[in-house]
Amino acid sequence: MKLHAVVVALVCVAGIFLILACSGTEKEVMHSYPSLPASLDQYYPPQSPEPVWFLAMLGMAQPFSASVADAVETDFENSLKDFEAFKQAYLDNSKKVPEWTERFPTEPIDRFGEAISSKDISRIMAEADSVGMVCHDCHVQNMVLAQQKYRWPNFDEIGLTDPITEQDVTWTNLMRMMESSYTAIGIDLTQGQSDQARNQFQAFNARFNAVSVACMTCHETGRYYFVSNDITDMINQIGTELDRPTIDVEKVNGLLQNVGMESCIKCHMVHVPSAYGKQLLSSHRTEKFQ
Numbered sequence: 001m002k003l004h005a006v007v008v009a010l011v012c013v014a015g016i017f018l019i020l021a022c023s024g025t026e027k028e029v030m031h032s033y034p035s036l037p038a039s040l041d042q043y044y045p046p047q048s049p050e051p052v053w054f055l056a057m058l059g060m061a062q063p064f065s066a067s068v069a070d071a072v073e074t075d076f077e078n079s080l081k082d083f084e085a086f087k088q089a090y091l092d093n094s095k096k097v098p099e100w101t102e103r104f105p106t107e108p109i110d111r112f113g114e115a116i117s118s119k120d121i122s123r124i125m126a127e128a129d130s131v132g133m134v135c136h137d138c139h140v141q142n143m144v145l146a147q148q149k150y151r152w153p154n155f156d157e158i159g160l161t162d163p164i165t166e167q168d169v170t171w172t173n174l175m176r177m178m179e180s181s182y183t184a185i186g187i188d189l190t191q192g193q194s195d196q197a198r199n200q201f202q203a204f205n206a207r208f209n210a211v212s213v214a215c216m217t218c219h220e221t222g223r224y225y226f227v228s229n230d231i232t233d234m235i236n237q238i239g240t241e242l243d244r245p246t247i248d249v250e251k252v253n254g255l256l257q258n259v260g261m262e263s264c265i266k267c268h269m270v271h272v273p274s275a276y277g278k279q280l281l282s283s284h285r286t287e288k289f290q
């Protein structure tokens with residue numbers, strides 16, 4: 001896709017959001033998205049202080065991998081011990097979520113145990129693969145959903161203040177307002193309104209800084225993408241160009257497009273699937289545009 005087309009698409013999509021956002025009408029949106037068994041909730045915050053299911057998975061994977069590794073080392077005695085620990089964890093986990101009990105069949109496990117007792121490496125590996133497929137089948141269907149629902153923080157629970165209006169805002173609203181000032185810079189320039197463009201740039205820059213600071217709510221260490229120096233240099237350059245007596249509109253538009261491509265769209269590629277998945281997995285299956 002051409003760069004320009006992509007940025008135009010971004011602006012159009014955002015424009016639709018803005019129209020909906022500004023219309024003030026309540027609009028119910030029906031979502032269809034796969035769901036998770038309700039009884040999984042008890043194994044994650046807030047119902048449980050620890051992510052119990054996740055830890056149980058790690059606890060089960062460890063002896064499973066160990067039993068294979070020991071068998072490969074022809075240490076069948078320890079392999080069998082690891083297997084017993086694995087089987088116990090597997091049986092315990094099969095009882096945790098009633099809706100999933102059938103997803104933990106015992107036959108592949110028993111065949112894996114028999115294979116270890118037979119000390120036949122190729123048989124052990126084949127049976128370990130069958131066990132692995134049991135894990136994989138459930139993972140393909142449910143792992144991403146669990147990550148989105150329970151492990152990803154909620155963007156709209158981050159306390160943010162819009163630097164321009166000084167009002168408390170949600171992430172989504174800050175995005176919409178940042179998008180509005182981002183788009184307005186180029187539009188004002190084509191309308192010959194360079195003072196307006198400079199004001200919109202100030203607002204965009206301040207909002208972009210607010211978003212950059214907000215990364216640290218979820219990330220403990222600095223990130224080197226989306227809000228890094230290469231991006232802020234481009235934004236500063238937009239400011240410099242707008243301050244010239246004669247503004248090179250094409251140059252400003254090119255810089256704006258690069259910011260859109262390298263920051264907005266790439267950050268969306270990483271974070272939006274989970275942010276939206278999380279919303280679709282929440283108990284409110286309908287949404288109200290404020």
Ligand code: HEC
Binds near residue numbers: 156
């Ligand atoms: C963390 C990286 C990140 C960066 C950088 C970022 N966004 Fe976003 N943006 C998000 C996430 C996450 C959402 C989804 C939020 C939600 O609704 O849950 C979003 C949503 C949006 C929305 C849709 C809001 C709605 O109504 O649903 C717009 C418009 C938007 N961003 C514009 C921009 C623009 C323009 C830029 C660049 C100047 C940008 N964003 C930079 C993460 C980012």
Ligand code: HEC
Binds near residue numbers: 053054057058144
């Ligand atoms: C009935 C469904 C189900 C079965 C069967 C299952 N798992 Fe899981 N497993 C999950 C879910 C859901 C997650 C995501 C948990 C999370 O991220 O909080 C997960 C996550 C994991 C993780 C963490 C992976 C990561 O990168 O975050 C490991 C390791 C794991 N499972 C091992 C296993 C092994 C080994 C087996 C088979 C012996 C197995 N699981 C069988 C549902 C299942």
Ligand code: HEC
Binds near residue numbers: 154212
């Ligand atoms: C609501 C929480 C949240 C916010 C806010 C957030 N991220 Fe993330 N981001 C995550 C999670 C969760 C992951 C995936 C796992 C991880 O890296 O922690 C991730 C992954 C990433 C990754 C890829 C993997 C990595 O860790 O390098 C980058 C880069 C990144 N985020 C940058 C940013 C930047 C830049 C911002 C601010 C503009 C931001 N994030 C804001 C939650 C968030």
